[in-house]
Structure formats: structure tokens, C-alpha cells
Amino acid sequence: MRTSNQNDSDVVFEVRDLEVTFGTKRGESRVVRNVDFDIHRNETLGMVGESGSGKSMTSSALMNAVVSPGETSGEVTYYPPDGGEPISVLDLDEDELRRFRWGEVAMVFQGAMSSFNPVKKVRGHFVETLEDHNRDVEAGLERAHKILGDLYLDPDRVLDSYPYELSGGMKQRALIGLALILEPEVLVMDEPTAALDLLMQRSIVALLKELKTEYDLTIIFITHDLPLLTKLADRLIVMYAFDIVEVGSTDDILYDAAHPYTRSLLNATPDLKAPIEEMQSISGAKPDPVTNVPGCSYHPRCPMATEACKAQEPPMEDRSASHRTACIHHEDVSDEIPIPAKPMEGELQ
Numbered sequence: 362m363r364t365s366n367q368n369d370s371d372v373v374f375e376v377r378d379l380e381v382t383f384g385t386k387r388g389e390s391r392v393v394r395n396v397d398f399d400i401h402r403n404e405t406l407g408m409v410g411e412s413g414s415g416k417s418m419t420s421s422a423l424m425n426a427v428v429s430p431g432e433t434s435g436e437v438t439y440y441p442p443d444g445g446e447p448i449s450v451l452d453l454d455e456d457e458l459r460r461f462r463w464g465e466v467a468m469v470f471q472g473a474m475s476s477f478n479p480v481k482k483v484r485g486h487f488v489e490t491l492e493d494h495n496r497d498v499e500a501g502l503e504r505a506h507k508i509l510g511d512l513y514l515d516p517d518r519v520l521d522s523y524p525y526e527l528s529g530g531m532k533q534r535a536l537i538g539l540a541l542i543l544e545p546e547v548l549v550m551d552e553p554t555a556a557l558d559l560l561m562q563r564s565i566v567a568l569l570k571e572l573k574t575e576y577d578l579t580i581i582f583i584t585h586d587l588p589l590l591t592k593l594a595d596r597l598i599v600m601y602a603f604d605i606v607e608v609g610s611t612d613d614i615l616y617d618a619a620h621p622y623t624r625s626l627l628n629a630t631p632d633l634k635a636p637i638e639e640m641q642s643i644s645g646a647k648p649d650p651v652t653n654v655p656g657c658s659y660h661p662r663c664p665m666a667t668e669a670c671k672a673q674e675p676p677m678e679d680r681s682a683s684h685r686t687a688c689i690h691h692e693d694v695s696d697e698i699p700i701p702a703k704p705m706e707g708e709l710q
């Protein structure tokens with residue numbers, strides 16, 4: 362679904378008709394379905410939705426990094442800074458992709474805690490990444506010192522440690538440092554705080570805000586932790602059943618959610634200051650990527666569903682200049698599905 366018609370210098374990624382499919386014994390599994398969106402330069406874009414909704418696959422597709430035998434199709438266009446030639450990411454060859462992945466866009470994956478090689482010191486990981494990309498190792502290590510310091514780590518101690526010698530929070534910060542070593546424009550983070558305790562999660566979020574300014578980053582942050590995202594993201598994309606159902610500024614989504622699914626998500630999180638563990642699940646069966654639900658994919662779980670919702674896939678409609686949703690009943694949603702009132706000023710800080 363098309364979520365924006367923008368195409369100006371403010372756009373760093375333009376994604377159109379993105380599809381990710383897997384062949385399975387039960388038939389074709391469509392885990393990303395005809396998704397369209399833009400990512401704006403220097404924004405923090407949050408992607409939220411329940412587990413299995415297609416967030417990780419969508420973000421992997423940004424780097425043409427969907428695992429085999431997944432098939433990615435559509436268009437992913439990356440606009441380098443300073444008006445450089447646009448790059449069609451899905452057409453890059455292996456060599457070009459390798460350069461693109463760390464140099465332009467770096468990713469801190471889900472379960473990143475385990476993505477250091479346990480028998481290699483942290484310094485070795487930095488050196489290997491620099492060498493792989495033909496960068497000057499000495500200058501790179503100097504930069505590593507600066508970055509690790511900015512991450513409130515003791516650079517020498519961390520570089521000289523094996524991963525198991527670091528706490529979870531230190532390891533995660535060291536991985537963020539590694540992702541920044543080649544000076545990427547965009548940092549994609551997939552559940553980077555999932556394995557950390559609440560305090561460490563919040564401190565990493567505060568740190569990311571600082572890093573974004575210091576390193577002039579565009580950040581894409583994927584999570585099903587809506588309370589966490591409200592503290593970090595400028596805009597939110599809400600995914601349901603392998604597609605985008607709503608996109609808007611964080612305030613649009615928090616205080617004027619236009620899609621019944623987003624409202625259920627907000628109502629499942631009674632206190633936006635609460636940890637994710639306190640979130641309730643949304644009733645009804647989760648969507649299956651092999652099945653094609655006719656009409657709106659949310660209609661089997663939606664309290665507002667009508668015959669029209671079963672008949673036709675809803676188009677993306679404007680709710681305001683910054684806010685779009687795929688629900689034909691969005692004008693009635695505020696009356697039908699109330700959400701918590703706007704928190705007091707400063708309450709979410």
C-alpha cells in the first residue's frame with residue numbers, strides 16, 4: 362500500500378511494492394505484501410506491530426538481506442546524501458551490497474547479544490570490519506575509541522575484552538559502536554534492546570538520541586514495544602498481517618490513532634510508561650502468511666468490521682497531511698474504539 366507520494370531530497374529510502382515470499386509445502390508464504398513507504402533523512406522511524414507481522418522482513422529487505430530461500434521483489438531506492446546518484450538496492454551485486462551494507466546502512470539485528478564471535482576480542486571485530494571494507498585500520502581504531510567513548514564505554518577495556526567478559530548492556534553498546542565504525546547514514550535496529558533489563562533499555566534509548574545528533578543518523582527502530590518507541594521515534598509505521606496499516610507522527614499515532622488495530626495495540630498497553638511485559642495480547646487468531654484473507658486483513662478481529670471490509674482491500678487514506686491509514690471506517694474510529702486520554706505533559710519522558 363502506498364503511504365506517501367513524497368520524493369524529494371528529504372527522502373533517504375523509497376520503498377515501493379515490496380514483496381517478500383517463501384515457497385512452503387502449504388503454498389506461497391507472503392510475509393511482506395505490497396508495502397510502500399518512505400524514510401525521511403535524519404528521522405527516527407519506529408516500526409511496530411505484533412510478533413510475526415513482517416517488521417524484520419521489511420527491514421531486512423531494505424538492505425536486500427532477506428535470508429534464502431526468501432524472494433524479495435519491488436523497488437527499494439536509496440538516496441545518498443548530498444544529491445548522489447540514487448541506488449536501486451535490489452539490483453546491487455554481491456560486492457556492491459557488501460559495501461552498501463556497512464558503509465551506507467548498518468544493522469543491529471535481533472538477538473544481537475550473540476552476534477559477536479565468542480572467541481574473538483572486540484578489537485578483532487572492529488579490525489575485521491575495517492579490513493573487509495579496505496579502510497585504514499589505524500584511523501578506524503581511533504574512530505572506534507571516539508565512538509565507544511560516546512557510548513559511555515571505556516574504549517581500551519572494551520576493545521581488549523572477549524564478548525563474554527562484557528555485561529549485556531556493554532555488549533549491546535559495543536555492537537552499536539561496531540555498526541557505526543564505517544560512518545553509515547542509516548542505522549537499522551531490530552529489537553536491539555529486547556534482551557536487556559528495563560533500565561538498560563531506557564538508557565540505550567537515551568543514548569541513541571545522542572548518537573543520532575552526534576553522527577547525523579537516520580534511525581529505523583523495530584520493536585513490538587510501543588511504550589519504548591514513543592520515547593524515541595519521530596514517526597511510526599504500524600504493521601499488521603505483513604502490510605502497513607497506519608503511518609504518522611508519533612503524536613498522530615498516540616493521540617489520534619486511525620486504525621482499529623493501532624487502537625487495540627494502544628489499549629493493550631494501558632500505561633505507556635509500563636514495560637512491555639505488562640502488555641496484554643489482542644484477541645483473535647494471528648494472521649497466517651500462507652492464507653489470503655479477502656478484503657481487509659484485520660476484519661476477522663476488528664470490532665468495527667462491516668460487509669464492505671470483507672469485500673475489498675482498503676486503500677490507504679489521508680487522515681491529515683502527516684497521517685495515513687488503511688481503514689474505510691477511520692472517521693468513526695474515535696467514537697467506536699476509545700483510547701487512553703493524552704498523557705500529561707512530560708509524563709512520557
Ligand SMILES: Nc1ncnc2c1ncn2[C@@H]1O[C@H](COP(=O)(O)OP(=O)(O)OP(=O)(O)O)[C@@H](O)[C@H]1O
Nearest residue numbers: 383392411412413414415416417418419428585650
Ligand atoms: N526463514 C523463514 N522462512 C519462512 N518464513 C519465515 C522465515 N522467517 C520468518 N518467516 C515468517 O515471516 C513472517 C514475518 O516475520 P518477521 O520476522 O518479519 O516478523 P516480525 O514482525 O519481525 O516479528 P518479531 O517481532 O517476532 O520479530 C512470520 O510469519 C514468520 O513466520
